[in-house]
Amino acid sequence: MLIRRDPRSGELAFCLCWSPGRVPLSELVRVAGTRWCIKECFQTAKGHAGLDHYQVRHWIAWHRHVTLAMLALAFLAVLAADGTPARTAQPNQPPRGTDPIDLTVPEFRHLLGALLIPTDISPRRLPHW
Template sequence: MVRVAGVRWSVEECFQAAKRQVGLDHYQVRHWTSWHRHITLAMLALAFLTALAADANPTRPADPLHPARSHDPITLSVPEIRHLLAAVFVPPAFTAARLLHWSTWRRRHQAAARRSHYQRRSVDEPAG
C-alpha cells in the first residue's frame, strides 16, 4: 500500500507540473476527440521540455550533498527553458544577448538563495 501511495504521489506531481508549465488544464472542449488532442499535445510539450532540460544538464554536481559550496548558477529547469523558448518564438522587446544575460543572472540569484537556504538549515539543525 505504501509503494502504491508513493507512486500515486509522483503521478500527482507530474500532473501539477503539466498544469503549471504547459496548460494541461486549460481546455474548453465538448468532445472526447478534442480533449484527447489537447491532452496529447500538452503531454508531448512537457516531454519535450523535460528532455531538453535533461539534455542541457548531463552532469551532476561533484558533491550533491553540499550544493551550498557551488557558486555556479542552478541548472536549466523546465520553466526556464519554456521561458527561453517563448522569448525566441515570440519576439521580445529585448535582444537575445540581454535575454541570455537575464537568464544567467536569474539562475545565479536562485543558486545564491539555495546556498543561503542550505547554510541556514545546517545552522538550525541540532547536532546529532
C-alpha cells in the first residue's frame, strides 16, 4: 500500500499496489504518480470539456462522446500552451504589470464559446470580457 500526502492540504490518498513479481519502490511510486496525473486530467475534462455530460445507452455512442470530449480538451490545452506569451530571457524575474498573462484552458473555452455562439457583443469588445 502506498500513501500519498498532499503537501498543501495534508490530505492523504491511498493506493493499493500489486505485482506478480518484485518491483522496486521507486517504480511503484512512479506508476502511482502517473495514475494520479491521469485522474487530474479526467477531472479537468469533466469540468471544461463536458466529459461527464453524456446520456447514452450504447457503447459506441459513449465511446464517441468520450473521444470527442478528450479531443476538445486536447485542442483547448494546445491553444493554451501555444498562446503563452514570450517571456524575457530572465525566467526568475517576476512579470511586469504590462506583460500579457497566460491564458488558461477555461479562458480559451470562454473565448471560443463567445466566438461561436452569436451574441450582441462586438468582436472588438470580446478580448475585454
